[in-house]
Structure formats: structure tokens, C-alpha cells
Amino acid sequence: MTDARPAAPDWRPGASPDTLRLRAQLLEKIRAFFTARGVLEVDTPLLGPAPSSDPQQHCLHVELPGGGRRYLQPSPEFAMKRLLAAGSGSIYQVCKAFRAGEHGPRHRVEFTLLEWYRTGFDYRALMVEVQALVCGLLGRPAALAFGYSELFERHAGVDAFATDEAALWQRVAAAGIEPSAALQAAGRDAALDILLTRLIEPAIAPLGVVFICDYPASQAALARLRPGQPQLAERFELYVDGMELANGWSELTDAAEQRRRFENDNRIRQATGLPQMPLDEYLLAALAHGLPDCAGVALGFDRLLMLAAGAAHIGAAQAFAG
Secondary structure: OOOOOOOOOOOOOOOOHHHHHHHHHHHHHHHHHHHHOOOEEOOOOOEEOOOOOOOOOOOEEEEOOOOOEEEEOOOOHHHHHHHHHOOOOOEEEEEEEEOOOOOEOOEOOEEEEEEEEEEOOOHHHHHHHHHHHHHHHHOOOOOEEEEHHHHHHHHOOOOOOOOOHHHHHHHHHHOOOOOOHHHHHOOHHHHHHHHHHHHHHHHHHHHOEEEEEEEEHHHOOOEOEEOOEEEEEEEEEEEEOOEEEEEEEEEOOOHHHHHHHHHHHHHHHHHOOOOOOOOOHHHHHHHHHHOOOEEEEEEEHHHHHHHHHOOOOHHHHOOOOO
């Protein structure tokens, strides 16, 4: 008789015992880093009333017994800002986050984030702290910093702020990239994102630890615009060996402007065939109450562990990589 039972699944963990021990050591050092600076560790729910409206992010949801929908959070940002508005002071947390449709050498649907907010900081001050943490943990020399515009001019041959959308898509085509119709419908920023990924990230990879800062206002998300230079968002990203590791900014505190940005995201979603997202009215009410001047950053902890362990893919940095 033939055994019809399916083959047993590979039950083994993705990360080795040595990598798991390294993970625990990194967490211990991170907590010591923030304790020394008087930053409070907090915990926020994984399920929230509204997800990110960012058209580049695709969120997971669950239907609750008895009705109602909650979203698995792609970041703890909205809840952490409610704590800030309530007077928490500087805070951090290490938590799980979820984004649908992400799978590859550097992406998983479920992953671990280190996210923190520093009251009284702007994005430049936060960059100094991010460098201290990351370079200290990885044993790397100090980071280099480049403006977004400078890198596009040098490596893509376009003005990221002035070149029109048609010319940007022509540059994408010249690089041998054929974007989908849906991606092209996402507009100018989608073309910039492709050029960043395909041309700029490989160019900065040999430089080690690199900040890219001063993004276009159209990519501000939840960031404050530069006073006197509203075309610039006070935002940075940190790359290590060409891999994006952290994304941070001076936080927007204007509730009306944040609502306008959420609504604009939904218009882009509608135009590109994506579902529109509910607005987080709790966050908007917290902003209206008053968010202190602060800066915040999200850092991919699994990617940090990849770098520390010399792993080639994110599955080797997660105990169980689904």
C-alpha cells in the first residue's frame, strides 16, 4: 500500500542558535542604549483601527467576531504618537509589524521593528543618535550624508525636484526598466522610487553607512516640511551597504495638514485601483490636542541582525520566517 501522507514540512528554524544568541545580545545593547538616555520603553497594540494610507504599503486586516475590522499595524507610529501627545516624553519599542505582499531576500510579511521618538529633537539631531546606535552595534565608522537631490543628479542624471514626470519615466526606460501600467499611474514619485532602487542604492553600497536626507515634499508622509523651503521634507533614510535600514523625520504636528495628506493618499489609491484606507481619527485627534516637537525613526531590526551576522537573506535572521 502506498503511503498517501504528504511529506513532512521543514520544521527547522530559519536562524541558527548562534544568530539567535546574537539577536538577544543586540536587544540587550539596544535597551541599555535607551536606558542610558532616559528613553522609556513602551508597548502598543498590534491591531489598530486604521493602517497606513501610504499607497506603497499594503496592510493586512482581521474581521472581529460580531463585526468590525482591525488592521495589523505596519508600524507602531500612530499609537506611539498618541502616547507622545499624552505626555509620555521620549519613547521606544521593539515590536512585530506586518505588510502584505512583501517577500524576498530583505522582506517578510511579518518582521521586527525598532521604533523611537525623541521629544525636542529634529531630524538632524535624530540622525546623530541613529548613527551612534547603528555604528556602535555594527562596529562601523561614522556615516556619510548626502542630499536626495545631489544623489539623483550624480547617479541618475535628473533633477529630482524639477524634472517633469514624462522625463523621469524616460530615464527609467533608458535604464532598461519596464514598469507596469499600475506603477506608472502612481505618478512622479513612483519613477523616483524606481531610480532610487535601481541606480542610487547600488551606487552607495560600497560607501558603507550612508544617510540620504531632505526628500521631496511629495514624499513627506508624516514628516514636517522645511520652514522657508517647503519643497523639502525633513526626512532621512539610513542605508548600510546599499540596504535601507531606517527611515525617520521631524514629525508633522499639524492635524489639518495630516488629514489632507491622508486624503491625498486615498485619491492616489483610488486612481491606481487600490482600496482606500480609513483615516485614523484617534491619531488626528491626538495631533489636534498637541504633539510635542519631536523626531521619530523606524529601524528594521531583522535587517540589523542580518548585517551583524553577515546573513545573505532575512530568513536567516528570523527564528521562523514565514
